[in-house]
Amino acid sequence: MQRSAPDFWWQQRIGLKALALAPVAFVYGRIARRRMRQPARDRVSVPVIVVGNFVAGGAGKTPTTIVLAKLLLDEGHRPFILTRGYGGSLEGPVRVDPDTHLAGEVGDEALLLADAAPTIVSADRGAGARMAVEAGADVVLMDDGFQNPALFRDFAFVVAEGAVGVGNAMTIPAGPLRVPLRDQMVKANALIIIGPGEGGARLVRQAARRGLTVLRADLKPRPNPEVSGRRVLAFAGIGRPQKFFDTLEEFGAEIVEHRAFPDHHVLTRQEVQEILTTAEEKGLVPVTTTKDMRRLEGGDQELMRWLAGAARVVEVDLVFRDPRRVMELLRRVIRDHPFH
Known part of the structure; x- marks a missing residue:
């Protein structure tokens, strides 16, 4: 069973528990950095847009992916969503059928995604993307996998919660970061901050120094x-x-x-x-x-x-404060794709 993230991860200051784990975090960070820097092994003939986060655990990736899919559908595109299917038994690639598949097979998030757009579960990202293209996708939205270099992506949205940001900004197990923040920042194209909070404000300042596009969104309950x-x-x-x-x-x-x-x-x-x-x-x-x-x-x-x-x-919906700006980014990615 997956354990809950420790509370000290989300403190804005580095505490004694985090300091005690710093040597292990340093080694973990070096390994994770080396993996993230590896060149992509697969590439497909349509734009690939990843929605990821800097930290372990949920930060709003799935609702963000759903909204992006709806924006693309409204523009007349044929987006397919690609996901690992965490918690499911199927390795894939397999196209999710919400009427027949169970959460134990494809994962709970894949069922939510499939309600918004055609969704493929695949442990092999490249194989899943190729299946999407063969099925008629003109854009692939990858839910999670920002740190995974297997599939070339044309654009990366990174999602963070305004309330906590990246917590104490240390890597696992001393903090929540999957890879040291600097190494992740250089791979990102746009930062999406969900909701208010000082953690998000700190992250926005760091993103601005690196020239990232910053977008704001909120979760609105129905x-x-x-x-x-x-x-x-x-x-x-x-x-x-x-x-x-x-x-x-x-x-x-x-x-x-x-x-x-x-x-x-x-x-x-x-x-x-x-x-x-x-x-x-x-x-x-x-x-x-x-x-x-x-x-x-x-x-x-x-x-x-x-x-x-x-x-x-x-039920909670993600609402962009400036959806037109988001759509402009999506249009640019599609327009500038070499196979467009």
Whole structure:
């Protein structure tokens, strides 16, 4: 089971725990830097746009990819989304069918992505991109894989949360960075900051010094009268569950109980039973994220499907503050592609 990121990662100052792990982080950083600098092994005949993040865990990549896909569809393009399918058993390449595939096969995020645009799960990025092109893609949107050099990309959007930015700016395991920040900055083309916060402000200053385009976006919850103003038991297995809990409170829900799980966590029978029992005893509405609901609906336990029927979902959309600027960037990438 994947563990939750330690709290000290997200502190803006370097603490004693991080300092103690600094020697290991230095070695990890050198290895990760060397891998990221390797030349791309595969290239396809259409533009490849990656949506990644600097840190381990969720930062808003999936909702960003969904919005970019919708913008391209509105322009008349045929975007295909390429993803690793984390948490799924299929190596691929395989085209995701939301009506038949389960989260245990293709991963929870792949099912969300497939609702927006044709989606391919593939451990081999190059093979997945070639399948997309053969199926008619004129643009490939790669969800995650920014640090993976296997497939040549024409443009890289990097997403960060305004609330935490890159945390203490140290590499794993001393901090959340997948690769030292300087090495990642030189590979990025645009930085997307989601929501307000000092962590994002610090990152914007660093990006500006390196000439990166900076875009702003916000996560907006969709109205749900079954949740707003209600007493709830909130549970989430995402990169930062507290982000979901904060959204619920802003939404007007009263969180009486909450359960935080690691990203992509599949609830055990005992965990499901505990959530159902607590909610019933205290008269609470179980509330979760869209991603968690996908795992519940595809669960192999009857109890899991029972919770899926009892729980309510608060869906969240990513909204760019200046969508026209985003579309201008996408148009430029497509126009400047050598095979255009």
